[in-house]
Amino acid sequence: MARPYPGESDPKRLARALMYRRIRKLWIGKPPEGYVITLAGSEAAEIGAIRDYLGWSPHHTIFVDTDKTGLDVVNKSWPLARTHHGKIETVLKDLDGPVAFVNFDFMGSFNETVMSSISAVRSHLVPASIIAYTFSRGHEAEHTPNWDKARVIMKGFLARNPWMTTAVGDENSSTYLEASRFLGYAELIRKAVRKDMRLVYFLRYNRMGVLVLQDTSQLESNRHWKAVFNDLMPEEKTGDVVATSDTKATIKNLIIELFTGEKMTTPQIASFLNLPSLAVRAYRANWTRGAYD
Numbered sequence: 427m428a429r430p431y432p433g434e435s436d437p438k439r440l441a442r443a444l445m446y447r448r449i450r451k452l453w454i455g456k457p458p459e460g461y462v463i464t465l466a467g468s469e470a471a472e473i474g475a476i477r478d479y480l481g482w483s484p485h486h487t488i489f490v491d492t493d494k495t496g497l498d499v500v501n502k503s504w505p506l507a508r509t510h511h512g513k514i515e516t517v518l519k520d521l522d523g524p525v526a527f528v529n530f531d532f533m534g535s536f537n538e539t540v541m542s543s544i545s546a547v548r549s550h551l552v553p554a555s556i557i558a559y560t561f562s563r564g565h566e567a568e569h570t571p572n573w574d575k576a577r578v579i580m581k582g583f584l585a586r587n588p589w590m591t592t593a594v595g596d597e598n599s600s601t602y603l604e605a606s607r608f609l610g611y612a613e614l615i616r617k618a619v620r621k622d623m624r625l626v627y628f629l630r631y632n633r634m635g636v637l638v639l640q641d642t643s644q645l646e647s648n649r650h651w652k653a654v655f656n657d658l659m660p661e662e663k664t665g666d667v668v669a670t671s672d673t674k675a676t677i678k679n680l681i682i683e684l685f686t687g688e689k690m691t692t693p694q695i696a697s698f699l700n701l702p703s704l705a706v707r708a709y710r711a712n713w714t715r716g717a718y719d
């Protein structure tokens with residue numbers, strides 16, 4: 427049974443911001459032309475990330491949801507953006523143009539809805555386009571076919587890389603299960619779309635896992651992209667659990683980095699992070715007077 431979306435939280439906010447930051451970097455300043463499509467959730471918390479951080483046109487942005495709550499927020503806060511009350515699979519099947527980024531932020535199990543949505547995006551992907559998928563960890567057995575496939579993929583991976591066997595432990599160890607989720611699901615997505623979709627980012631937060639795959643058909647030979655990709659790989663957030671206790675500190679660091687590195691203003695940062703401007707202003711004031719030194 428589908429679990430209701432619990433709504434916004436600091437770990438969710440942070441995971442979202444880190445993912446968008448990574449996507450913008452992987453586009454190396456030249457995003458593909460096409461639609462950005464996402465699931466609205468209860469409060470359309472990605473409006474700021476899409477409109478203000480990616481700078482996307484509302485005419486090429488589609489918020490979809492089977493629940494109307496978040497779509498009403500879009501219609502009020504960003505009325506030019508497109509909304510669709512219904513299934514994301516339907517939107518993708520009827521789409522009239524390419525997709526630059528689709529965020530399958532289901533936060534549920536890898537079930538047949540996920541599979542059919544991913545298959546439906548296949549024909550719309552263009553070079554450099556990105557698919558993100560967020561799943562909840564720990565409910566895999568409820569959707570046995572895809573979980574079984576993920577485990578077979580994991581076994582195949584270990585057969586080809588036997589030196590990994592000791593590192594992941596036995597089949598029921600948490601490391602083995604985690605590797606099966608991330609490697610297995612990424613490979614299932616890759617197979618459902620096409621082979622030059624590459625896993626470029628993954629992240630764990632709370633009980634969720636995020637996978638980001640990019641069409642690298644024209645990027646593997648691009649020296650700039652390669653340099654960015656190689657630089658990003660050791661970055662601290664890849665694969666990390668954003669533990670609740672660390673979240674506030676990481677958000678604070680991110681805000682400071684956005685002020686200094688990306689030179690964003692308080693309202694821009696507040697919008698991107700879906701935080702009140704007052705909160706961002708307080709972080710900034712504390713930082714300016716050296717409270718974090």
Ligand SMILES: C[S@@+](CC[C@H](N)C(=O)[O-])C[C@H]1O[C@@H](n2cnc3c(N)ncnc32)[C@H](O)[C@@H]1O
Nearest residue numbers: 431465466467471491492493512513514531533
């Ligand atoms: C986790 S929320 C999205 C959160 C949002 N992306 C954010 O960053 O805050 C997932 C949403 O997907 C909706 N949903 C689930 N399956 C769907 C489907 N097949 N088509 C459209 N919406 C769906 C749910 O109603 C829920 O509101």
